[in-house]
Amino acid sequence: MAAGVGMRRGATAVGMSDFGELQDFVSRGRRLFVLTGAGCSTGSGIPDYRDDDGQWKRKPPVNFQAFMGEAATRRRYWARSLVGWRRMHEARPNGAHRALARLEARGQCELLLTQNVDRLHQAAGSRNVVDLHGRIDRVRCMGCGRLSPRQDFQDELGRRNPEWVDRIAPEAPDGDADLESADFHSFVVPTCEACDGVLKPDVVFFGESVPRERVEAAARSLERADAMLVVGSSLMVYSGLRFVEWAARAGTPVAAVNRGRTRADAMLTLKIEASCEDALSFLL
Ligand SMILES: [Zn+2]
Numbered sequence: 001m002a003a004g005v006g007m008r009r010g011a012t013a014v015g016m017s018d019f020g021e022l023q024d025f026v027s028r029g030r031r032l033f034v035l036t037g038a039g040c041s042t043g044s045g046i047p048d049y050r051d052d053d054g055q056w057k058r059k060p061p062v063n064f065q066a067f068m069g070e071a072a073t074r075r076r077y078w079a080r081s082l083v084g085w086r087r088m089h090e091a092r093p094n095g096a097h098r099a100l101a102r103l104e105a106r107g108q109c110e111l112l113l114t115q116n117v118d119r120l121h122q123a124a125g126s127r128n129v130v131d132l133h134g135r136i137d138r139v140r141c142m143g144c145g146r147l148s149p150r151q152d153f154q155d156e157l158g159r160r161n162p163e164w165v166d167r168i169a170p171e172a173p174d175g176d177a178d179l180e181s182a183d184f185h186s187f188v189v190p191t192c193e194a195c196d197g198v199l200k201p202d203v204v205f206f207g208e209s210v211p212r213e214r215v216e217a218a219a220r221s222l223e224r225a226d227a228m229l230v231v232g233s234s235l236m237v238y239s240g241l242r243f244v245e246w247a248a249r250a251g252t253p254v255a256a257v258n259r260g261r262t263r264a265d266a267m268l269t270l271k272i273e274a275s276c277e278d279a280l281s282f283l284l
Contacts, residue, residue, distance in 0.1 A: 035228065064207035078157060089151065111130060119131070119135055137150045139202060222250075228247045229255050255272070258273065
């Protein structure tokens, strides 16, 4: 890994909101490994889970063991998702997504690793993307592994639960919606047509691990990159944080654009506290 980007190490620039330094960092890195998080999509109307301190803004999202083990948790999850999916489905890329697609078009993106499940990087034109935490536009059967489009499942949920279709609720992250007081007992959750297995969004839930081959492929890309850029992530989840740790250990400079603190502040070469769209606008 070449460390010749020429930025200071030691995070002395943390807190500086100088977009010029970021432009400089990006121009000097021949090949960047980019890691993006929820802050990249807030400008597209998809709410974030965490506040500027990296703390939960709301109840933590559903846990894998509870989803797989409890029919009541699945009813609650899918009822909220039936209502919340619309905004996720209609969301469009914003300037941050377009800027990163431009970075790839300039030949400067070794890999775009995203913690987001919304597919907005692909919608903006990025091709070399790994969806670290999976994708919300697909449903996976946990019995036979069959994949199907989330929109088809949406239609089926609507057919089985017509009284839920026109509900309006405050939107929550990842196609979820806040329906705390609603009674979910009558909600019908379809199972796999082929094997009657449990259907789950094709995303990595809390309490579930990221598939090893996905992590290894991304780690190989990081080794080929000569700088790392974090966009809109507080890095509170280890699945993302570890890439910064690996970069720092290898002497690869890391810049981050994020509102508020990140768990990796002490490892950063450059930190920009601003909206992702504003900070990356020089690429457009
Ligand atoms: Zn199945």
